[in-house]
Amino acid sequence: MLRAAVVALLGFMTLPTVVVIAVSFNPTAILSFPPAGLSLRWYENVLTYPQFQRAALNSLLVTGGAVALALPAGALAALALERGRLRGQSLWAAVLLSPVVVPGVAAGLGFLILAAGLGLLRSRAVLVAAHVALVLPFVVRSVWVSARNLDPALELAAASLGASPWRVFRRVTLPLLRPGLFAGFLFAVVVSLNEFVVSLFISNRVTEILPVAMFTYVVNYTDPTIAALSALFILATFVVVWLADRYLDLGRVFLRH
Amino acid sequence: MRLLLLPAVVVLAVFAAALAALFRWSVLEFVPGSLQTGGLTLGNFRAVLAPHYLGAIRDTVVLSALTTVLTLAGAYPVAYVLARTPSRRVRSALLVLTLAPFFTGAIVRTYAWVLVLGNTVIDWPVPLLFTERGVLVGLVHFSMPTMILVLAAALSHIDPVYERAAASLGASPARVFRRVTLPLSMPGVVSGGLIVFAWTLSAFPTPELLGGGRVKMIANVVKDLGLDSFNWPGAAAFAMLALALTLALLTVAGRLARARPS
Numbered sequence: 301m302l303r304a305a306v307v308a309l310l311g312f313m314t315l316p317t318v319v320v321i322a323v324s325f326n327p328t329a330i331l332s333f334p335p336a337g338l339s340l341r342w343y344e345n346v347l348t349y350p351q352f353q354r355a356a357l358n359s360l361l362v363t364g365g366a367v368a369l370a371l372p373a374g375a376l377a378a379l380a381l382e383r384g385r386l387r388g389q390s391l392w393a394a395v396l397l398s399p400v401v402v403p404g405v406a407a408g409l410g411f412l413i414l415a416a417g418l419g420l421l422r423s424r425a426v427l428v429a430a431h432v433a434l435v436l437p438f439v440v441r442s443v444w445v446s447a448r449n450l451d452p453a454l455e456l457a458a459a460s461l462g463a464s465p466w467r468v469f470r471r472v473t474l475p476l477l478r479p480g481l482f483a484g485f486l487f488a489v490v491v492s493l494n495e496f497v498v499s500l501f502i503s504n505r506v507t508e509i510l511p512v513a514m515f516t517y518v519v520n521y522t523d524p525t526i527a528a529l530s531a532l533f534i535l536a537t538f539v540v541v542w543l544a545d546r547y548l549d550l551g552r553v554f555l556r557h
Numbered sequence: 558m559r560l561l562l563l564p565a566v567v568v569l570a571v572f573a574a575a576l577a578a579l580f581r582w583s584v585l586e587f588v589p590g591s592l593q594t595g596g597l598t599l600g601n602f603r604a605v606l607a608p609h610y611l612g613a614i615r616d617t618v619v620l621s622a623l624t625t626v627l628t629l630a631g632a633y634p635v636a637y638v639l640a641r642t643p644s645r646r647v648r649s650a651l652l653v654l655t656l657a658p659f660f661t662g663a664i665v666r667t668y669a670w671v672l673v674l675g676n677t678v679i680d681w682p683v684p685l686l687f688t689e690r691g692v693l694v695g696l697v698h699f700s701m702p703t704m705i706l707v708l709a710a711a712l713s714h715i716d717p718v719y720e721r722a723a724a725s726l727g728a729s730p731a732r733v734f735r736r737v738t739l740p741l742s743m744p745g746v747v748s749g750g751l752i753v754f755a756w757t758l759s760a761f762p763t764p765e766l767l768g769g770g771r772v773k774m775i776a777n778v779v780k781d782l783g784l785d786s787f788n789w790p791g792a793a794a795f796a797m798l799a800l801a802l803t804l805a806l807l808t809v810a811g812r813l814a815r816a817r818p819s
Contacts, residue, residue: 302634302637302638305634305635306634306635306638306651309631309632309634309635309701310635310651310654310655312631312698313654313655313658313698313701314654315673316658316666316669316670316672316673316698317657317658317661317669319669319672319673319678320665320668320669320672322678323672323678331672331675331677331678369564369568370568372564373564373565373567373568374565376561376562376564376565377561377562377564377565379561380558380559380561380562383558384558384559384561384562385558386558386559386562392562395569396565396569398569399569399572401755401803401804401807402572402576402800402803403758403759403776403796403799403800403803404759404761404776405759405761405775405776405779405780405783405796405799406576406579406759406779406796406797406799406800407572407575407576409579409779409783409789409792409793409796410575410576410577410578410579410796411575412783412789413575413578413579413582413789413793414574414575414578416592417578429568429571430572430575432568432571433568433569433571433572436565436568436569440565490660493662494660494661494662494663494664494665495662496662496663496664496762497663497761497762497776500780500784501780501783501784511662511663511664514664514665514668515664515762515766518664518668518671518766519766526664526668527668527672529665530661530664530665530668530669533661533662533665534657534661534665537657537660537661538653538657540660541653541656541657541660542653545649545652545653
């Protein structure tokens with residue numbers, strides 16, 4: 301019975317994925333199931349639709365900028381949390397992780413009002429600023445786990461053998477933090493690439509990122525173009541999750557504290 | 558060492574400034590047809606309680622409660638197997654299959670449900686797309702990975718020795734579950750339930766696409782007021798409501814998680 305329940309739930313969880321992939325090969329604009337044939341025309345449409353090309357470039361710029369800023373900022377904060385003997389450490393942790401719990405519409409509307417007041421509504425800088433804050437908690441969390449497992453004796457050993465503090469950081473601390481940095485990088489990229497609600501509030505047709513462009517397309521058209529784009533997203537995600545599980549053992553990341 | 562926090566503090570200061578702007582506009586008077594505002598007022602919060610919007614709040618709470626219960630029921634067996642299986646292969650397969658939707662974005666996931674719930678692929682006996690039932694299905698799917706992770710973490714803390722002891726004393730598997738496993742996993746059930754309830758209260762893409770404008774939850778009202786009617790003060794009051802509800806519930810969830818006996 302347990303097995304039946306698990307299989308049923310996995311079926312429920314994967315049903316939309318299966319349907320989206322099947323529909324993406326549908327030969328006609330009117331959806332039918334099972335499809336009357338196979339066609340790659342919607343994939344062609346995805347790659348040649350100018351608004352998606354523009355949005356993909358925006359996604360690349362916004363995610364690239366946000367991750368480049370959030371990774372060092374989050375990693376340094378995680379080190380401070382673990383090593384800094386801060387007063388109110390748990391309060392600092394709560395503050396650093398807080399952007400995750402703020403509802404998207406609240407953050408989105410807040411950034412919209414703030415950007416309007418500063419005259420920055422047409423700028424991608426607002427998107428980058430919002431994304432940095434939204435992915436920061438994931439970086440802090442991942443690097444913090446690595447920092448906690450780092451034995452300070454290794455750094456002391458390097459220092460006692462005459463390494464300068466900078467050399468200790470570069471040759472001992474940084475390499476030992478690599479799994480956390482990699483996990484934080486992965487999370488930050490995935491979260492930022494998929495961010496939708498906040499971005500919807502602070503972008504326009506020129507600055508919008510892929511999820512927002514996809515939303516607009518879904519609202520206005522019913523052909524399977526988004527199914528093709530979704531299939532590509534799903535493929536990329538499975539590869540990322542599979543790689544993450546292979547190299548990081550997701551069970552260890554998520555199930556033990 | 559404190560200096561290391563500086564870059565993160567700058568990032569968070571910008572975020573805090575956005576929330577402060579939201580708060581300030583929620584108490585400014587709306588002037589229809591313009592983005593100028595009048596003086597200070599509590600009128601926006603009074604408008605939140607108008608009958609028209611009260612319906613959206615009620616629907617939000619009902620949908621969130623149903624989502625929580627259904628997600629709990631669906632997630633528990635998977636979380637149990639995840640926490641107990643000795644096979645790394647089974648664990649990996651379950652994690653990848655349940656977590657993948659967690660990583661694919663909201664739009665991809667929701668659009669997939671538009672296809673499934675519309676009558677093109679499967680002929681449903683009752684209409685699902687653009688109804689509250691359909692929105693509920695999407696919300697449950699959306700919350701499932703989070704719930705599975707929280708429950709699996711709680712279940713992996715329970716020593717299987719207790720279950721074996723009960724079974725060796727003659728308890729049936731159903732009785733072992735009811736009297737031993739379930740009570741011991743209660744902290745996970747409660748915190749998972751609160752987290753999912755809080756998340757669902759501010760759900761946006763799911764009701765927006767699967768509700769097709771006919772189902773309104775709090776976040777959809779924020780978007781309608783803010784982006785379509787340019788009533789930023791009214792939208793801000795609603796967003797503050799969502800923020801306050803979410804923070805209150807998550808604070809309770811955090812307290813309960815910390816109070817759990819180890």
